[in-house]
Amino acid sequence: MALRLVVLLVFVSQAISACSPRPPSPAPAGTGAAQPPPTAIPSPTIVPGGGATGCYYVWATRELPELAEKLQTELAVEDPRIRAGAYAFGEDCRHEDGTVTFLPMETDFRVQIPVQSLADEGVLGDWISRVMLIVDAIPADELSGPRPGRAEFEFQVDGSDSLRINVELSRYRAEARGLAGAELFRFFLPKP
Numbered sequence: 001m002a003l004r005l006v007v008l009l010v011f012v013s014q015a016i017s018a019c020s021p022r023p024p025s026p027a028p029a030g031t032g033a034a035q036p037p038p039t040a041i042p043s044p045t046i047v048p049g050g051g052a053t054g055c056y057y058v059w060a061t062r063e064l065p066e067l068a069e070k071l072q073t074e075l076a077v078e079d080p081r082i083r084a085g086a087y088a089f090g091e092d093c094r095h096e097d098g099t100v101t102f103l104p105m106e107t108d109f110r111v112q113i114p115v116q117s118l119a120d121e122g123v124l125g126d127w128i129s130r131v132m133l134i135v136d137a138i139p140a141d142e143l144s145g146p147r148p149g150r151a152e153f154e155f156q157v158d159g160s161d162s163l164r165i166n167v168e169l170s171r172y173r174a175e176a177r178g179l180a181g182a183e184l185f186r187f188f189l190p191k192p
Helices: 002-019 065-080 121-136 171-178 181-188
Strands: 055-063 083-095 098-112 150-157 161-168
Touching: 055 098, 065 083, 065 098, 065 121, 098 121, 121 150, 121 161, 121 171, 121 181, 161 171, 161 181, 171 181
Parallel strands: 098 150
Antiparallel strands: 055 083, 083 098, 150 161
8 A cells, every 4th residue: 555655656746747847957068058858748838828827738539530431431442341540649738727729749540451361461461551552642631740640450350350550651651662462561560
């Protein structure tokens, strides 16, 4: 019980200090300029005009139903059993007055594909390729957030066995766009 209390107090202390403004770090010797402190959590924001309101951040997602429907429609041509979704990943900025502002960072995709076997790497890689051609062709103005997201593939056999693979869009574009079949599948298969 005492250990849990200590862990809770440390967590609360770190959370409070992470949301508090920090003074600038002293300048490294010889630079003559102050360096901003490294932070894992953004500093509180001030809302201009009226009163100043603090803000704390929480990871959050927002479904993108129009984009999901567009992706679902295009993939249904390939196989009507495929299920697809799209969502924005980012942060909720929660203000002291109770209002919340969502700040999207990226658009992510989920695709569930029924397959005959999880062992047929060529078929699985071909599905990744087909889906990525569609995802990669989505205009930037239809995506949320400034950075590329990811596509999560779930290959299912008769609704029982499944295999999940995450494909980072930036990595696909930079390193794997020319790959296909088993080679593409193995490129994104998590290494043990």
